[in-house]
Amino acid sequence: MKSKTWLKRLAIAEGISYLCFGITVPVKYLLHIPEPNFFVGMIHGILFIAYCVWVLIYGVPSRQSAAFFVIAWLMALVPLGTFWFDKKYLNHSK
Numbered sequence: 001m002k003s004k005t006w007l008k009r010l011a012i013a014e015g016i017s018y019l020c021f022g023i024t025v026p027v028k029y030l031l032h033i034p035e036p037n038f039f040v041g042m043i044h045g046i047l048f049i050a051y052c053v054w055v056l057i058y059g060v061p062s063r064q065s066a067a068f069f070v071i072a073w074l075m076a077l078v079p080l081g082t083f084w085f086d087k088k089y090l091n092h093s094k
Contacts, residue, residue, distance in 0.1 A: 003061070008086055010051040072085055
């Protein structure tokens with residue numbers, strides 16, 4: 001499988017995990033149930049790191065610009081950002 005395909009999948013998975021994390025944080029603090037937040041947080045952390053590393057794995061060999069890397073990593077910090085990044089930067093054929 002191509003590294004771009006993996007990056008697209010990681011971008012979507014990281015975005016979904018970010019949304020799930022946004023649901024479990026209120027559950028933890030309002031309902032005092034920490035377990036879902038622990039597991040979703042761990043999954044989100046792993047996906048976040050994998051996404052950030054895979055930006056390098058895809059971007060360096062394909063000679064992406066510095067702006068590509070900065071935007072890719074910044075979008076990982078913004079809710080729904082990786083969805084936007086996937087649509088804007090990864091859906092073009094290259």
